[in-house]
Each structure stands twice: as C-alpha cells, then as structure tokens.
Amino acid sequence: MADLRDVLQDHLADEKAGWSMGSFGAVAEFHQDKGEPLDADAPALFVRATRRGAIRLDAGMVGRIEPVAYETLSPKPHRWSHALALCLPAGDAAGSRRDVLTELGPDEDAVRPADRTAILFDMGLALPQCDFCIRADDPALLAILRENAGRSLFDPANPAGGAILKAHPHRVALTRIGRVEVFQKIGGPDTGGVSPPGPHTHLLPQLLKSGRTHSANVPIPDHLMPLGYLHPANPVMDGMGADRDFDIEDHVRFQALYDQFARPDLPILRKAVLAALDKKVEPHRFTVPADRFGRATVRLTLRQQHRLAEKFADSAYLDLVARWREAFDKVSDTTAADDDAPGH
Known part of the structure; x- marks a missing residue:
C-alpha cells in the first residue's frame, strides 16, 4: 500500500505529472516540461517551481488529505482521463468566499522569495474551497485595483477586469492544502485565444454560476470536498490533451493508485x-x-x-x-x- 506522502513527493518530481487547484469554473494548473530549469526543487517539502509557475502543498495538511482516485470518459472512444482528487472533509475545506475584489497585502507566503513583496488581491469569486487571487507589483495596475477594491469583477462597469487581462499579473489559487501559482500570461487575445502550454489558469463564468465544487463526472463522496488534483501521466494522451502511443507503464502505475484510492x-x-x-x-x-x-x-x-x-x-x-x-x-x-x- 502506497503512503500518500510518498505518492505526492514522487509525483512532484515527475515531469509528466500535472497539478491543479481551484473550483468548478476557476482553476490554476502547474505543469513542467522535461528538463525545464527549476526555481525551487524540494519535493520532500512538497514544493516545486519553474519560471512559469509553482506549487506548494502544506506539509502540515498532507496527513489530513483524503485522496480519491478516479477515471473519466472521453468523448473520443480510444481515450480516458484520470486523476487523484485531494480532498478534505467539507467542513474543513471552506475558503474565505469573498465576493468582491479585496486587497490582502504582500504575499509573504509566495513560493519564490522574489514574489513576496508583491501585493495579493482576492478576485472575489466566492468559490466554496479556494481563494482565487492575483498578485501584482506594477504601480499602474495596483492603482486601478485599489481604486476598485470592494467591487465585483463581474460588474461590466468595473475597469479592473480589463486591466487584469491587459497586465497579466500572477494568479494564485489558495486552498487549505496549499497553493498553485501561475506566472504566464492569461489565455486570451495576447495568447492567440488559447491557454499557453505549461502552467495556466481557466476562469469560466458559466461554470462558476453552477455553484458546484467539482464536475458531476467525478465520484467524490458527499462528505468530502476536492481542493486540488494530482494528474499522473496519462497513458493515452499528453499534458496538453494530444494523443500519444499507449504507455503500459503509465497505465499500470495509475491502476495501483486506483485500486488503493478509488x-x-x-x-x-x-x-x-x-x-x-x-x-x-x-x-x-x-x-x-x-x-x-x-x-x-x-x-x-x-x-x-x-x-x-x-x-x-x-x-x-x-x-x-x-x-x-x-x-x-x-x-x-x-x-x-x-x-x-x-x-x-
């Protein structure tokens, strides 16, 4: 039987594994390329960072995580997805649920020391289990954010949303089990309308309106809430969702997790x-x-x-x-x- 701490540490060092934190409709993802230079490399401390993004699991919370392994169907008949949901009891998982843009101060817990003087703002998405934030140090952007703090980013008259899309500040997903940070540009006009490869974020208002904590296709027990996900190497598609030759070793490796944690x-x-x-x-x-x-x-x-x-x-x-x-x-x-x- 695999120990969850070992599973998480091993996959943090695995360049083929991906990670995500957030909620249904708002997610921050961490991925790395083979041989990509690292800004932080401490899997034993549950930390990994590149120049494009970072992840840190709270070492004190790892022992409280309840993992749920699952697989989901693809519309393409030769494929499927799989993951390990990192859950807490619903009563222990709640975020702050702020519903307006809110300044939180310097991000003193940032993974990289150089980012710890930048200012963190909760975007006010009111997610059940994640405080979805941006981190800024640009004076012009900070002025707009501070001027419009206390307002909803979904207000069409609020200029902060457009300023965020133009400035591409870091995005930071904060949960009770840790954080994912994304340094790359926000997917949109400046990226050709698609998310960039590697660490990126998704913010989908139509999904947010559902109020769900996770997809209905994921068999999470009612008493648990997923705060993040480990995405081990998939045997039939790569990290960007493209087909790959069937890899029996990746298949067998996940089946061991499935047998234990599903x-x-x-x-x-x-x-x-x-x-x-x-x-x-x-x-x-x-x-x-x-x-x-x-x-x-x-x-x-x-x-x-x-x-x-x-x-x-x-x-x-x-x-x-x-x-x-x-x-x-x-x-x-x-x-x-x-x-x-x-x-x-």
Missing part, C-alpha cells in the same frame, strides 16, 4: 469485468450496475482492455472486447461534459 466498489467492479472477459463471457450475460459511476467504470475498463489487446496484438481478445463495447460503450452515451483535457 471509491471502494469501483475497483471491485473492474475486477468483475476482467474476470468475465477472462472466462470469455458474452456481454448479454453480464449485468451492468444502474449507478452512473458503475456504468462508466465498465466502459472505462473496456476501453483500456481494447488498448491492451491492440498493444499485444491479441485478435481473439480484441474481438471479444469489441462485442462488449458494442453492448456497453456507445460513444453517443458520452456526454459533452466529459472532460478531455487534464486539469481543466
């Missing part, structure tokens, strides 16, 4: 599907659970077995899996809400 009934169901396939049971003899996450687990298992059968050129097994997929994994059953992009 909702307990789901690995049991997966093993039942695998046992039925091993016995060459035809799909009409297998009963799929009515629960949405159970149905998704059957479909995910079949997608993975399809890729494994292709990898090992097992045509007879591939034919059997194809019959099961025809019965249980209709692509038309995958909702548009299923997310294909790690961390988004």
Whole structure:
C-alpha cells in the first residue's frame, strides 16, 4: 500500500505529472516540461517551481488529505482521463468566499522569495474551497485595483477586469492544502485565444454560476470536498490533451493508485469485468450496475482492455472486447461534459 506522502513527493518530481487547484469554473494548473530549469526543487517539502509557475502543498495538511482516485470518459472512444482528487472533509475545506475584489497585502507566503513583496488581491469569486487571487507589483495596475477594491469583477462597469487581462499579473489559487501559482500570461487575445502550454489558469463564468465544487463526472463522496488534483501521466494522451502511443507503464502505475484510492466498489467492479472477459463471457450475460459511476467504470475498463489487446496484438481478445463495447460503450452515451483535457 502506497503512503500518500510518498505518492505526492514522487509525483512532484515527475515531469509528466500535472497539478491543479481551484473550483468548478476557476482553476490554476502547474505543469513542467522535461528538463525545464527549476526555481525551487524540494519535493520532500512538497514544493516545486519553474519560471512559469509553482506549487506548494502544506506539509502540515498532507496527513489530513483524503485522496480519491478516479477515471473519466472521453468523448473520443480510444481515450480516458484520470486523476487523484485531494480532498478534505467539507467542513474543513471552506475558503474565505469573498465576493468582491479585496486587497490582502504582500504575499509573504509566495513560493519564490522574489514574489513576496508583491501585493495579493482576492478576485472575489466566492468559490466554496479556494481563494482565487492575483498578485501584482506594477504601480499602474495596483492603482486601478485599489481604486476598485470592494467591487465585483463581474460588474461590466468595473475597469479592473480589463486591466487584469491587459497586465497579466500572477494568479494564485489558495486552498487549505496549499497553493498553485501561475506566472504566464492569461489565455486570451495576447495568447492567440488559447491557454499557453505549461502552467495556466481557466476562469469560466458559466461554470462558476453552477455553484458546484467539482464536475458531476467525478465520484467524490458527499462528505468530502476536492481542493486540488494530482494528474499522473496519462497513458493515452499528453499534458496538453494530444494523443500519444499507449504507455503500459503509465497505465499500470495509475491502476495501483486506483485500486488503493478509488471509491471502494469501483475497483471491485473492474475486477468483475476482467474476470468475465477472462472466462470469455458474452456481454448479454453480464449485468451492468444502474449507478452512473458503475456504468462508466465498465466502459472505462473496456476501453483500456481494447488498448491492451491492440498493444499485444491479441485478435481473439480484441474481438471479444469489441462485442462488449458494442453492448456497453456507445460513444453517443458520452456526454459533452466529459472532460478531455487534464486539469481543466
């Protein structure tokens, strides 16, 4: 059984792993490239930083994190996503829920010492479990932010929103388990309308209006609230969501986390599907659970077995899996809400 502290430390040193913190509709992501120079490299202290972004987990809170491993369907039938949600009991997870732009003072807890004199502002998104902030040291931007403190950034007459988009200040997602900092530009007109590779943020007002703490496709128990996510290397797509050759080592590595940290009934169901396939049971003899996450687990298992059968050129097994997929994994059953992009 893996110790969560070891899992987190190992993945902080893994350049293929990604991280995110935030809430549904507002998220800050940390990614790194292979061989990218590091400004902070202390996985034992749960810290990692590059010139583009940073992450720090609160070492004192790591022991209280309740991890939930999960997989989600992709609209593309040869793919899936996976992650480890880093949760706390809902009563311990709440952020400040400020609903107006608020100056918080110098960011003395910034990961990099050079950033600790810059001024932190809560953007006032009123997120359930995250204080989503910007950090500024530009005098012109600071003047506009201070002049409009106490106002909503969603007010069309508030000039602070436009000033933020133009100035590209650092974004900082603060939660009870740590922080993610993003130094790169905000995705928009200055980045060709797309988020830059590597650390970046997403702010999607339509999703924020839902008031959800996480996607409905993620099986988080009702008593828990996710504050951040570890996104281990995905065996079928890279960190930007592009296809990659199936990597069986990355697949096996996450399956070990899934078996230990997933909702307990789901690995049991997966093993039942695998046992039925091993016995060459035809799909009409297998009963799929009515629960949405159970149905998704059957479909995910079949997608993975399809890729494994292709990898090992097992045509007879591939034919059997194809019959099961025809019965249980209709692509038309995958909702548009299923997310294909790690961390988004």
